[in-house]
Amino acid sequence: MKKVLTLLVPCLVFAAAVLWWTRGDAGASSDATRPSSAALDTTSPTLASLQATPQAQAHRDRQHFEADAKDFFARAASLGAVERSERADALTRQIDTYEAAGGLSAGEALLLRTALVKATVDDPARQMEEVAAIADRYRTHADRRMAAFAAQQANDPRFLAYKTREAQVVAEVMAMTSVPSGLTRDQYLRQRLQEERERAYAP
Amino acid sequence: MVAPVRPARLSLVLATAGLTLMVAAPLKAEEGDYSFWQTLVNLVSPPKADNKVTPAQRTGTYPLLANPTGFNDGFQPGRYDAWQTIQLAPSTGAVCGDGSPFKFFVNRVADTRNTIIYMEGGGACWDYASCSGQSGIRGARNPNGIPDDYMSLLNPGASLVSPFVTRVSPFDAVKTQGWNMVYVPYCTGDIYSGDRVAVYNDPTGQAAPLVWHHNGARNTRAVVSWLKDNLPRPTQMLSTGCSAGGAGSLTSYHPLRRDLAPTRSFLIDDSGPIFPTPKNGNPVDYPSQPLMSLIRSAWGLDQPNGPLPYLASGLPQFDLNELGSLYPALSSKYANDRLGHTHFWKDLNYSSYSYERFYPDIANAPDQATKEARIHARWNTDTARLRDRLNGLNNVGGYFPQYRALNESHCTTIVDFKNADVQAQNLELKHFIDSVLDGQGKVIDASEQDDKADKAKPFNLLYWLVDQLMG
Numbered sequence: 001m002k003k004v005l006t007l008l009v010p011c012l013v014f015a016a017a018v019l020w021w022t023r024g025d026a027g028a029s030s031d032a033t034r035p036s037s038a039a040l041d042t043t044s045p046t047l048a049s050l051q052a053t054p055q056a057q058a059h060r061d062r063q064h065f066e067a068d069a070k071d072f073f074a075r076a077a078s079l080g081a082v083e084r085s086e087r088a089d090a091l092t093r094q095i096d097t098y099e100a101a102g103g104l105s106a107g108e109a110l111l112l113r114t115a116l117v118k119a120t121v122d123d124p125a126r127q128m129e130e131v132a133a134i135a136d137r138y139r140t141h142a143d144r145r146m147a148a149f150a151a152q153q154a155n156d157p158r159f160l161a162y163k164t165r166e167a168q169v170v171a172e173v174m175a176m177t178s179v180p181s182g183l184t185r186d187q188y189l190r191q192r193l194q195e196e197r198e199r200a201y202a203p
Numbered sequence: 204m205v206a207p208v209r210p211a212r213l214s215l216v217l218a219t220a221g222l223t224l225m226v227a228a229p230l231k232a233e234e235g236d237y238s239f240w241q242t243l244v245n246l247v248s249p250p251k252a253d254n255k256v257t258p259a260q261r262t263g264t265y266p267l268l269a270n271p272t273g274f275n276d277g278f279q280p281g282r283y284d285a286w287q288t289i290q291l292a293p294s295t296g297a298v299c300g301d302g303s304p305f306k307f308f309v310n311r312v313a314d315t316r317n318t319i320i321y322m323e324g325g326g327a328c329w330d331y332a333s334c335s336g337q338s339g340i341r342g343a344r345n346p347n348g349i350p351d352d353y354m355s356l357l358n359p360g361a362s363l364v365s366p367f368v369t370r371v372s373p374f375d376a377v378k379t380q381g382w383n384m385v386y387v388p389y390c391t392g393d394i395y396s397g398d399r400v401a402v403y404n405d406p407t408g409q410a411a412p413l414v415w416h417h418n419g420a421r422n423t424r425a426v427v428s429w430l431k432d433n434l435p436r437p438t439q440m441l442s443t444g445c446s447a448g449g450a451g452s453l454t455s456y457h458p459l460r461r462d463l464a465p466t467r468s469f470l471i472d473d474s475g476p477i478f479p480t481p482k483n484g485n486p487v488d489y490p491s492q493p494l495m496s497l498i499r500s501a502w503g504l505d506q507p508n509g510p511l512p513y514l515a516s517g518l519p520q521f522d523l524n525e526l527g528s529l530y531p532a533l534s535s536k537y538a539n540d541r542l543g544h545t546h547f548w549k550d551l552n553y554s555s556y557s558y559e560r561f562y563p564d565i566a567n568a569p570d571q572a573t574k575e576a577r578i579h580a581r582w583n584t585d586t587a588r589l590r591d592r593l594n595g596l597n598n599v600g601g602y603f604p605q606y607r608a609l610n611e612s613h614c615t616t617i618v619d620f621k622n623a624d625v626q627a628q629n630l631e632l633k634h635f636i637d638s639v640l641d642g643q644g645k646v647i648d649a650s651e652q653d654d655k656a657d658k659a660k661p662f663n664l665l666y667w668l669v670d671q672l673m674g
Contacts, residue, residue, distance in 0.1 A: 047240070047243070050240075050243040050244065050246075050247065051243060053243075053246065053247050055246035055247050055281070055283075056243055056246055056247075058283075058284075059242075059246055059283070059284075059313060062283075062284050065371075066370060066371050069371045069373070070371065070376070073373040073374075099355070101285060102285040102286050102287075102354070102355065103284050103285045103286075103370075104370070104371075105286060105354040105355065105364060105368075105369075106354065106355050106356055106357040106358075107357065107363070107364030107369075108364055108369045108370065108371070110357060111364065111369065111372070111373060111374075111618070111665075112371060112373055114373075114664070114665060114668055115373030115374070115665075118664060118665075124664075127664055128664065128667070131664060131668050132668075132671070135357075135668055135671060135672055138357035138672075139357060139672065141356070141357065142356040142357040142358055145350065145352060145355075145356050146350065146356065146358070149347075149348075149350035150347060153303060153347065153348060159302070159303055162302055163302060166302055166414055167411070167414070170400075170402055170412070170414055174402065184506060184507065186399050186400065186503055186506060187506065187507075189400045190398070190399070190400050190416075190418075193302070193400055193416075194293060194294075194296065194298070197293035197298060197302065198292075198293045198294050200293075201292065201293050201304065203273065203274075
């Protein structure tokens, strides 16, 4: 009986797993979600090789970071001071890394850093100081980048060419006594200006 | 007599069975998630679009236009868990208000098809003063266009980031945090709804006229076109945003939902109401009437084949003489979708945009308290009518808390989902969100009577920080 069960249980589990998998990903079209036959062959080294790719490693690292951050914020109050500080430092390093790589938006990173201050600094006055310092750093960076963007835009020959033509086309269309192609003046103006942008930004 | 099973063989069999179950079962139980195996495949071979724009959709009114062949949109299909800037060529019809190129942002994941479309908020504009970005008047975000590294800048929009579009929120968990994210920036001042090149004259006569592209409707179409051509069809989709983004998610819901064709679709309009208001209604009874009348003209909403006729052509119950009919029209058209609207009774931002420049008794109020009271009174009239309308719709919930000490009580879903509670009904905002995204039957309706409990809450460091950043 024990031997039968030993064989039966894995078979049932396997059958259930196959049924579960073959139902397809809910709501998805079959061709988009079905792995290739090679990817499904557990006896081949494909699964192992897929799990060993740099992409899979990066995926696991990211999932670990997200899980660790959620766990930390959920349990920070119950952690000892040393562990709390060490984990907060580790999270800060990961936030730095992901933010630099575009894996966190500035707003998201700011919220995380603020939450870390709240979780690790007990004194309310010091909390405010540290949070204000973080905000200042982000604001300074944003001001500098926005100024750089404005300068870049102001010197972009394609944008400048378009703006010059934009003013000319607006004056021309506004002065028209009749608008061609059966369009309203607004429709015609929009169409003309799109054509000017296509010309200005043509490769 | 049963022969003993050798322990080594038993372990091997159980391990094999366990591994089989583990790798075959999806990591999550959500509809639209890929299996563990498929996720591994996706990481090295990203899934392709399976709902591409059809030739018919490339023509007609508000066509879905693609970037030209050879145009570098910047997209890297295999770059996951990172914000990518997607460039749209002028030939897609997309453009920012100042005439600069429009772009948007995608953060892709390998383990689900589900997708959130988040529309950024940021005011509105309809004349020279408000569209030129001059100080001292409420205007619209990004009057000078969108930088490529926008998501890495702490602009006001980013400081108001919502838990809906954060992968790791310290404060709230919601299922969209694991979805593909599409962040649509706001640079046209028209709640993503306009289609008109306005020429605004400087009232002082000193500066040249301001040419402003209220191009929101076409920008949204260009985003939809790109999504269809580059990403898999969403199984679940949430369209949301706050303020102008909330209004935009509402006004664009029908074409977005129709063309992206998710299996299950949700809408949460946070603090971007389109109030029930007859076109020629008396402003005493319908306080938003002057604003609506003005923007219909300034943004070209009523032009032949323009944004409103286009919407009405697909929504039989949408009455162009009463734009608040959009809610019942969507409810009827998409009876199986779950939709929600939320805003604070004490919102002092969207309400100021709605009334401040249209009512002399507000503009000339003797003091700030009187001014705010007059704004609140009109907002209450409009909100009560919207609340009553939504109460009658099964698949559209209305959630109206009173007050939060953040951003003029404007937007319930930014920063965190806290402190937008309706204490008398023992409800938190998250209950409402869950009702939209995961509920059954009628979507929750709730409305708070007074703000005493809200105003008695203690100091909140996070809210203080955000208000500092907002200046």
